Amino acid sequence: MTLTIVIAAAAVAMVVLVALIARRHRTPDTVDAFRRQIDALSPEARRPVVDRVQELDTRPGSRNDDAPGGG
Amino acid sequence: MARDLAIDLGTANTLVYMKGRGIVLNEPSVIALNRQTGEVLATGREAWQMIGRTPGYIVAVRPLRGGAITDFEITERMIRLLLQRVGVSRFTRPKVVICVPSAITEVERRAVTDAARRAGAADANLIEQPMAAAIGADLPIDEPVGNMVIDIGGGTSETAVISLGGIVALEAVRVGSFDIDAAIQNYVRREHGIAIGERTAEEIKVAIGSADPTGDENQAEVRGRDLMTGLPKTVLLTPEEIRFAIEDVVSSIVASVIRCLAKAPPELSQDFLVRGMYLVGGGGLLRALSDRIQRETKVPVKMSNVPLEAVVLGAGHVIEHYEALKGMFMGVRR
Numbered sequence: 001m002t003l004t005i006v007i008a009a010a011a012v013a014m015v016v017l018v019a020l021i022a023r024r025h026r027t028p029d030t031v032d033a034f035r036r037q038i039d040a041l042s043p044e045a046r047r048p049v050v051d052r053v054q055e056l057d058t059r060p061g062s063r064n065d066d067a068p069g070g071g
Numbered sequence: 072m073a074r075d076l077a078i079d080l081g082t083a084n085t086l087v088y089m090k091g092r093g094i095v096l097n098e099p100s101v102i103a104l105n106r107q108t109g110e111v112l113a114t115g116r117e118a119w120q121m122i123g124r125t126p127g128y129i130v131a132v133r134p135l136r137g138g139a140i141t142d143f144e145i146t147e148r149m150i151r152l153l154l155q156r157v158g159v160s161r162f163t164r165p166k167v168v169i170c171v172p173s174a175i176t177e178v179e180r181r182a183v184t185d186a187a188r189r190a191g192a193a194d195a196n197l198i199e200q201p202m203a204a205a206i207g208a209d210l211p212i213d214e215p216v217g218n219m220v221i222d223i224g225g226g227t228s229e230t231a232v233i234s235l236g237g238i239v240a241l242e243a244v245r246v247g248s249f250d251i252d253a254a255i256q257n258y259v260r261r262e263h264g265i266a267i268g269e270r271t272a273e274e275i276k277v278a279i280g281s282a283d284p285t286g287d288e289n290q291a292e293v294r295g296r297d298l299m300t301g302l303p304k305t306v307l308l309t310p311e312e313i314r315f316a317i318e319d320v321v322s323s324i325v326a327s328v329i330r331c332l333a334k335a336p337p338e339l340s341q342d343f344l345v346r347g348m349y350l351v352g353g354g355g356l357l358r359a360l361s362d363r364i365q366r367e368t369k370v371p372v373k374m375s376n377v378p379l380e381a382v383v384l385g386a387g388h389v390i391e392h393y394e395a396l397k398g399m400f401m402g403v404r405r
Contacts, residue, residue: 041206041236046388
């Protein structure tokens, strides 16, 4: 019985330790996330959306000429 | 499987961008209802054409004012109908990114996301309009340089300084192109004694409205209802009169741009002199507005190539790179 409790306590301690180590190691993820965000905002990443606008401009009657102004 | 959507829910127009497809809808944010039964009769352009021309039992309304939802239920119905038109059904629930003014309150934020979820979105996230506008206007916001964007919409005007994918300084006023139309309506009523509708005021603004004197100073003939006799009446308006009528609104927009410049860190301020500021939004199309801002701030002002679509294109880019850019959503801790 005592042995089971000791093993369970050791297992819980291990889990907590692993979680703490994983949390510490997760810090560089924020660097990666920021890098990914900046890369996704680069002109190269935005090119497909810009190209789609050019397609929109060239399509006949695709723009709305009598639409009201404002945003 | 539904394609994810980006929505520019503007006071004047609603634009929808579909992932992998581009802009699939561009309609006025107007809904026409049967006043007695509450049934929707029309949305978008069809409803816009009804404004001020409906019989007593029909009401054509804009459910957003000053960038905020004034009628939650009607907005939800409008969003639901717009989403249905782009193929969203109860079986295809897309992720949705919605552009909203940066100055909206927590209650207004929740109202927009709830309206989108109830209208069929699996998940709804918000992004600030100036940030979306800067992405859509193709500004180099991934670099550590000062990018300044002025977004003048129907109900709000927002100026933001953006660097390294984040907003550095922001200034917003709940004044936009609809306030210019209202100022023209009030002026014509007060000075000429005739009543004109919202759409006529907008036509006057487009025809002869300007923020500064221009080379083209033609007069415009305006027809309305004489307030004394009740009979139709025609008057001539000059561009100078319109400039006088809209001066308060224009100065308030220019003042907010100046306040934003004053908030910017000095390291970024010098970038504006070289790179200039970018004007987007339908309100930015007012004649000589860029000249007026440039004259008062001494900073070059450039018009975006896509002034009306910049915001939805920016949000569209975010939906295309959802995982990488989800940190830019409003309410996400950075």
